[in-house]
Amino acid sequence: ILNVEQSPQSLHVQEGDSTNFTCSFPSSNFYALHWYRWETAKSPEALFVMTLNGDEKKKGRISATLNTKEGYSYLYIKGSQPEDSATYLCATGGSQGNLIFGKGTKLSVKP
Amino acid sequence: KAGVTQTPRYLIKTRGQQVTLSCSPISGHRSVSWYQQTPGQGLQFLFEYFSETQRNKGNFPGRFSGRQFSNSRSEMNVSTLELGDSALYLCASSSQPRQGGTDTQYFGPGTRLTVL
Numbered sequence: 001i002l003n004v005e006q007s008p009q010s011l012h013v014q015e016g017d018s019t020n021f022t023c024s025f026p027s028s029n030f031y032a033l034h035w036y037r038w039e040t041a042k043s044p045e046a047l048f049v050m051t052l053n054g055d056e057k058k059k060g061r062i063s064a065t066l067n068t069k070e071g072y073s074y075l076y077i078k079g080s081q082p083e084d085s086a087t088y089l090c091a092t093g094g095s096q097g098n099l100i101f102g103k104g105t106k107l108s109v110k111p
Numbered sequence: 112k113a114g115v116t117q118t119p120r121y122l123i124k125t126r127g128q129q130v131t132l133s134c135s136p137i138s139g140h141r142s143v144s145w146y147q148q149t150p151g152q153g154l155q156f157l158f159e160y161f162s163e164t165q166r167n168k169g170n171f172p173g174r175f176s177g178r179q180f181s182n183s184r185s186e187m188n189v190s191t192l193e194l195g196d197s198a199l200y201l202c203a204s205s206s207q208p209r210q211g212g213t214d215t216q217y218f219g220p221g222t223r224l225t226v227l
Contacts, residue, residue, distance in 0.1 A: 004153070032213040043114065044201070044218040051213055089154070093212020096167040098144060099203075101153040 004092050006102035013080050014110050020076045021105040023090030027071035032093035035064055035075055038104070039086040047075075047088075080109045113138065115204050115219035123225045129190040132222045136183050136204030142166075143185040144216060145177060148199045157200075160185050161208050189224075197226045 005024040013019050025033065032051045038044040048057040053068040061078045077084055087106045091099040116135045124130050136143050145157040156169035160179035177187045183204075189196055203216035 034212070034215070036218075041220075043220045046215045046217065049213065049215050091154075091212075094156075094167075096159075097142075097208040097212050097214070098156045098159055098167050098169070099154075099212050099216060100156065101146075103151070103153040 004090060004100050004102040006088075006090055006105050008105060009103070010106040010108070012108045012110065015081060017080050017109075018076065018078045019080055019107065020074050021088055021107075023073045023075070023102055025071050025073075025090075025092045027068060029095065030068045030071075030092070031095070033066055033068075033073050034091045034093070034099060035073070036089040036091070037086045038089055044089060077107075080107070082109045082111050085109045115202060115217055117200075117202055117219040117222050119222060120220065121223045121225075123227060124192050125227050126192055126194060128192050129188060130192060130224060132187045132200055132202075132224070134185045134187070134202035134204075134219060136185070136202075137217055140204035140206050140217070141183050142205045142208045142214075143179060143183065144203045144205075145185070145187050146201045146203065147171075148201065148221075149195075149197070154201065157187065159208065166208055192226045194226050197224060199223050 035047040036044040050066040055066040066073045087104040089104045091101040142161045144159040146154040159167040163179045174190045179185045199221045201221045203218045205214040205216045
């Protein structure tokens with residue numbers, strides 16, 4: 001059974017701060033790493049899918065890196081805005097194609 | 112394209128009853144997965160359907176079942192409801208399943224089930 005761990009559990013930052021979260025996963029039998037943003041009362045929104053060691057992805061002020069050898073991924077948000085407030089989920093792909101999720105990092109950005 | 116839709120959005124049942132939840136995937140998507148989220152837990156994988164066949168199943172009791180129709184719409188059924196089944200149930204669709212979950216899954220808004 002794969003364990004995906006995310007830290008911190010929650011984070012409170014001021015508008016304009018840059019922040020980052022960590023996702024840890026078993027490095028053996030790695031296939032893919034997904035990041036999602038989940039705002040309250042909405043559907044989880046796919047941010048990135050990464051498959052190769054050293055992958056870096058960027059979407060606006062949000063970027064992510066992947067290290068499959070040591071089993072971690074970082075998600076960075078530059079210049080946080082109140083609309084970035086959400087729970088950020090990471091998930092790794094199981095061999096059968098299902099996703100195994102961490103419990104998420106809840107980000108609150110104060111104006 | 113319309114996103115993934117789920118009905119109903121909210122549901123209240125009592126212990127011992129059964130419930131059916133529905134999921135309509137993005138047009139053209141043939142894979143539908145179901146997840147359960149309970150307080151303090153991450154999303155837990157229930158099962159996945161592709162072309163009307165269950166491809167993969169998570170670690171849930173047999174009271175949880177599902178099916179997929181020829182138009183890719185999927186239903187999930189929970190029989191003999193227990194208090195612990197109170198949760199948010201999400202479905203996700205993707206164009207096709209790929210080994211290792213490399214395909215992006217697109218989620219619906221979920222059905223909030225409360226069991227009294």
